[in-house]
Amino acid sequence: xxxxxxxxxxxxxxxxxxxxxxxxxxxxxxxxxxxxxxxxxxxxxxxxxxxxxxxxxxxxxxxxxxxxxxxxxxxxxxxxxxxxxxxxxxxxxxxxxxxxxxxxxxxxxxxxxxxxxxxxxxxxxxxxxxxxxxxxxxxxxxxxxxxxxxxxxxxxxxxxxxxxxxxxxxxxxxxxxxxxxxxxxxxxxxxxxxxxxxxxxxxxxxxxxxxxxxxxxxxxxxxxxxxxxxxxxxxxxxxxxxxxxxxxxxxxxxxxxxxxxxxxxxxxxxxxxxxxxxxxxxxxxxxxxxxxxxxxxxxxxxxxxxxxx
Amino acid sequence: xxxxxxxxxxxxxxxxxxxxxxxxxxxxxxxxxxxxxxxxxxxxxxxxxxxxxxxxxxxxxxxxxxxxxxxxxxxxxxxxxxxxxxxxxxxxxxxxxxxxxxxxxxxxxxxxxxxxxxxxxxxxxxxxxxxxxxxxxxxxxxxxxxxxxxxxxxxxxxxxxxxxxxxxxxxxxxxxxxxxxxxxxxxxxxxxxxxxxxxxxxxxxxxxxxxxxxxxxxxxxxxxxxxxxxxxxxxxxxxxxxxxxxxxxxxxxxxxxxxxxxxxxxxxxxxxxxxxxxxxxxxxxxxxxxxxxxxxxxxxxxxxxxxxxxxxxxxxxxxxxxxxxxxxxxxxxxxxxxxxxxxxxxxxxxxxxxxxxxxxxxxxxxxxxxxxxxxxxxxxxxxxxxxxxxxxxxxxxxxxxxxxxxxxxxxxxxxxxxxxxxxxxxxxxxxx
Numbered sequence: 001x002x003x004x005x006x007x008x009x010x011x012x013x014x015x016x017x018x019x020x021x022x023x024x025x026x027x028x029x030x031x032x033x034x035x036x037x038x039x040x041x042x043x044x045x046x047x048x049x050x051x052x053x054x055x056x057x058x059x060x061x062x063x064x065x066x067x068x069x070x071x072x073x074x075x076x077x078x079x080x081x082x083x084x085x086x087x088x089x090x091x092x093x094x095x096x097x098x099x100x101x102x103x104x105x106x107x108x109x110x111x112x113x114x115x116x117x118x119x120x121x122x123x124x125x126x127x128x129x130x131x132x133x134x135x136x137x138x139x140x141x142x143x144x145x146x147x148x149x150x151x152x153x154x155x156x157x158x159x160x161x162x163x164x165x166x167x168x169x170x171x172x173x174x175x176x177x178x179x180x181x182x183x184x185x186x187x188x189x190x191x192x193x194x195x196x197x198x199x200x201x202x203x204x205x206x207x208x209x210x211x212x213x214x215x216x217x218x219x220x221x222x223x224x225x226x227x228x229x230x231x232x233x234x235x236x237x238x239x240x241x242x243x244x245x246x247x248x249x250x251x252x253x254x255x256x257x258x259x260x261x262x263x264x265x266x267x268x269x270x271x272x273x274x275x276x277x278x279x280x281x282x283x284x285x286x287x288x289x290x291x292x293x294x295x296x297x298x299x300x301x302x303x304x305x306x307x308x309x
Numbered sequence: 310x311x312x313x314x315x316x317x318x319x320x321x322x323x324x325x326x327x328x329x330x331x332x333x334x335x336x337x338x339x340x341x342x343x344x345x346x347x348x349x350x351x352x353x354x355x356x357x358x359x360x361x362x363x364x365x366x367x368x369x370x371x372x373x374x375x376x377x378x379x380x381x382x383x384x385x386x387x388x389x390x391x392x393x394x395x396x397x398x399x400x401x402x403x404x405x406x407x408x409x410x411x412x413x414x415x416x417x418x419x420x421x422x423x424x425x426x427x428x429x430x431x432x433x434x435x436x437x438x439x440x441x442x443x444x445x446x447x448x449x450x451x452x453x454x455x456x457x458x459x460x461x462x463x464x465x466x467x468x469x470x471x472x473x474x475x476x477x478x479x480x481x482x483x484x485x486x487x488x489x490x491x492x493x494x495x496x497x498x499x500x501x502x503x504x505x506x507x508x509x510x511x512x513x514x515x516x517x518x519x520x521x522x523x524x525x526x527x528x529x530x531x532x533x534x535x536x537x538x539x540x541x542x543x544x545x546x547x548x549x550x551x552x553x554x555x556x557x558x559x560x561x562x563x564x565x566x567x568x569x570x571x572x573x574x575x576x577x578x579x580x581x582x583x584x585x586x587x588x589x590x591x592x593x594x595x596x597x598x599x600x601x602x603x604x605x606x607x608x609x610x611x612x613x614x615x616x617x618x619x620x621x622x623x624x625x626x627x628x629x630x631x632x633x634x635x636x637x638x639x640x641x642x643x644x645x646x647x648x649x650x651x652x653x654x655x656x657x658x659x660x661x662x663x664x665x666x667x668x669x670x671x672x673x674x675x676x677x678x679x680x681x682x683x684x685x686x687x688x689x690x691x692x693x694x695x696x697x698x699x700x701x702x703x704x705x706x707x708x709x710x711x712x713x714x715x716x717x718x719x720x721x722x723x724x725x726x727x728x729x730x731x732x733x734x735x736x737x738x739x740x741x
Binding site: 015048051052053073076079080082083084086087089097098101102103146 | 518726
């Protein structure tokens with residue numbers, strides 16, 4: 001996949017503090033790209049640079065192979081983590097204003113608004129002021145104004161923070177639909193379950209440096225430990241327990257099955273093929289469960305961040 | 310394109326605000342009502358005459374203290390002194406005590422005024438005048454000089470003012486010019502403070518709303534700031550124009566209503582007229598003089614100086630709004646703004662009244678922070694065009710310098726949350 005966004009050796013400094021230390025990223029076209037990192041890692045600084053809110057002190061950012069410039073503002077949609085709208089301005093007027101600022105004509109903006117208001121079934125809100133809406137309703141509007149100008153690249157900073165589950169789901173579906181239509185989405189979050197759910201690429205930034213980047217599967221492969229969870233109803237319970245612990249490193253496992261089997265987590269030495277373990281087990285009884293323990297994004301996140309410390 | 314969008318939004322947000330509508334249409338009425346109230350109060354305050362007791366057993370001044378509008382005198386000389394004092398303390402404002410002396414010359418420094426409340430300067434002066442007049446006359450008589458002849462010989466000069474162009478002028482007219490100039494200068498100050506505050510509040514609003522980051526991902530912060538300043542200044546100009554029209558209408562109605570009184574209504578107080586010789590002639594001079602003021606220069610200058618001064622100050626207001634999180638935090642930064650404005654008003658008022666073309670007045674009408682105010686005060690006295698142009702040029706040049714700094718603070722400040730910045734920190738932002 002050709003990258004839509006390339007960040008090359010970007011440096012950002014605030015006085016003596018380095019917020020980004022030569023960070024490079026490559027965001028493939030049409031991906032949902034998770035930008036992860038603990039608080040203060042430098043995610044927001046990077047996002048602000050991509051949005052041309054601040055300028056990098058070094059390095060460059062390319063969108064579609066072109067040096068980032070004012071002409072790209074229209075192609076990017078941004079929903080910041082700290083977000084809000086004019087409280088005393090009417091919903092419709094406000095959305096029109098923000099869309100026109102992005103460079104849409106009034107007519108285009110109106111068409112898009114009609115489309116989204118119909119889609120989300122909120123046509124009646126046009127003349128309401130934000131202060132008259134509930135928080136969930138305001139969040140919908142917030143999302144609409146972010147995507148109104150049909151950006152190629154959508155940057156969502158903690159998109160689900162503050163959303164109730166119903167709205168979060170609704171927005172998630174909309175995001176997926178946009179991805180299917182070709183929009184590339186950058187997701188900045190520390191809610192790992194949504195990353196697991198939605199992202200196909202991730203990057204991890206920690207203490208101003210990029211530590212990990214790549215397709216989610218690849219990253220997970222890098223972090224796999226050749227560990228398997230097995231469930232077995234052994235013919236000789238005591239014998240198996242004693243025997244397996246001499247051959248492999250095992251711990252008690254915790255997964256759900258229907259019967260009361262022996263549940264173990266077995267770590268194979270690097271390079272040992274899993275079939276070796278499986279054939280060993282099959283000799284000892286009925287194998288009911290055999291799954292590779294894949295590291296979750298959460299595991300990877302915590303491991304990388306704590307290792308660095 | 311986006312600048313005009315921002316200007317439009319800011320203008321609409323200001324103009325559609327209920328308080329703008331109320332202020333615009335109510336404040337001229339309030340102003341008229343207040344002027345009427347002040348006039349009314351000033352009239353009734355003189356109604357009741359002060360009651361003063363006089364104790365002068367020798368009767369030196371008894372005939373000289375004549376009752377007038379403000380004071381009436383009651384002679385208590387027949388009572389014993391302590392009784393007179395007691396009665397005066399109870400029933401009168403105070404007691405003029407003239408001791409019994411062998412030679413009335415000694416009275417120069419021995420007349421006393423005894424009261425509970427401090428007397429007004431006016432009353433003390435009046436008593437001193439009476440004593441002086443009386444004793445001077447006595448001295449003259451003793452020296453065998455005919456004081457009536459001296460009185461008759463005294464003259465009261467009045468210098469007639471006119472211009473080389475032949476127009477008649479009148480000395481009180483200078484006060485009228487000060488009054489008009491001061492009005493304009495004061496109006497500029499009020500507009501800068503009121504509308505500058507609006508700019509600041511609007512910046513703070515965007516910051517606390519957290520819409521700011523969304524907007525500056527579409528437009529440059531500088532554009533947003535300028536759009537805000539221009540949009541707000543247009544709202545200010547609109548309000549000024551509405552006031553000018555309303556004022557004109559109200560004045561016309563008032564003139565029609567009061568008929569012949571119209572002259573007095575147009576800013577000339579009755580004392581001024583009383584000081585002159587022929588009232589009708591004077592009124593004509595006033596009216597023609599008012600009309601010959603450089604009105605076109607003044608009105609155009611007002612707009613230009615308002616725009617320049619407002620731009621200069623409101624860019625500072627905007628950067629303050631960006632630096633703080635709430636209006637309460639802004640107080641410490643506002644003082645340096647208010648100070649030069651106040652300085653402009655007071656320095657302008659006192660120096661321009663003394664000498665509209667003196668060094669101090671001229672310098673302050675060039676310094677950009679005070680020039681919009683002081684120059685407006687000087688204008689009715691006729692300021693050479695090159696000075697006006699120079700002052701405007703300095704004002705706008707300063708604006709371009711200041712807005713550069715202000716934009717830097719603004720750009721950093723709008724994304725800073727949480728802590729109240731110090732001057733030191735803001736200085737650091739300038740270097741980012």
